[in-house]
Amino acid sequence: ETGVTQTPRHLVMGMTNKKSLKCEQHLGHNAMYWYKQSAKKPLELMFVYNFKEQTENNSVPSRFSPECPNSSHLFLHLHTLQPEDSALYLCASSPAAGERSNTEAFFGQGTRLTVV
């Protein structure tokens, strides 16, 4: 138990569906992250939120839309995805991002997404 909870653990969706991934952290952290982990590829940073403000969008297609309503919750809204978007999506949190911190991140267990 890392203090970061992701739901759902598994998701199968069609290319025309709209779905959302949820992440919640109980660690009092101020930074939250979305990562994509595909088979045989390095971990890819997608988005960073620091104190609820998006501070990084790593050239992610607009079919992925993040939302951070508060420092404890992070969503990833999905629409019109492609089969190549199938991957493990990992959420992480850390005390803060950027100039305030060089500490580790705590990861959730991930959502295994399959786009059919």
Added chain:
Amino acid sequence: GNSVTQMEGPVTLSEEAFLTINCTYTATGYPSLFWYVQYPGEGLQLLLKATKADDKGSNKGFEATYRKETTSFHLEKGSVQVSDSAVYFCALSQTGANNLFFGTGTRLTVIP
């Protein structure tokens, strides 16, 4: 810039063998260094860390020493177990950066 280069796998060892997974980094300033482990079907878990030169991080029999002169943070364990089978990621964190920088991961399989 910041980057991490990690020994490519997969690595297959017999139980009780000695493990080394190499990791070197490029960074400006003084990063913190980490090893994360990912068990099958799970997210990443912090295994150990070191925050300054010559620090040794250790946990569950694993060790890694922050070597600034060789810019390395190699992971070692003296006697691996089947339960150590997982993917291991080396990472660095840099003050002023928005992100952890990860290596590509090394898959370890330990056979009885």
